[in-house]
Amino acid sequence: MQKILFVCLGNICRSPAAEAIFRVQYPEVETDSAGTSDYHVGEPPYGAMQQAAAKRGIAMSDLRARQFTRRDFQDFDLIVVMDRANQRAVEALRPAGANTPVMLFAPLAAGFGTDEVPDPYYSRDFSGCLDLLEAAAEGLKRQLGGA
Ligand code: 4NP
Helix, strand or coil: CCEEEEEECCCCCHHHHHHHHHHHHCCCCEEEEEECCCCCCCCCCCHHHHHHHHHCCCCCCCCCCCECCCCHHHHCCEEEECCHHHHHHHHCCCCCCCCCCEEECHHHCCCCCCCCCCCHHHHCCHHHHHHHHHHHHHHHHHHHCCC
16 A cells, blocks of 8 residues: 655644645555644644635644654655755655655645745635645646545
């Protein structure tokens, strides 16, 4: 079975939402999410994000934040990051010899024309973030051949 890890900074907004969206769209793939920081370890997804997700039937209250570790390169087949800062933080931990691909999520969202998923913790646009994540999840599913 394929294993995909979604990564953002806090693991309370973007990456848990990506995970929650993708696990419904593509249950054949095992998913998890993590943050490059330890700011919110152990916490459930941010309340405003949970509420915005619940409005469109996306459940994520079971998820808990954890920090990304070097071991994740071993444990996952693909690491999907929300922005370039996350990408740099993840790549900085890549063990010698690990060839797990790390890719940006937003370019997979057809028609959005962005490389990064803006952080809704700062922008407060939780609904816009979910629009982008849902489109990117569709793109990822297509790329994996499960369309
Ligand atoms: P996320 O959003 O990376 O999408 O989970 C953030 C949540 C919290 C913080 C930063 C980003 N923070 O600095 O506390």
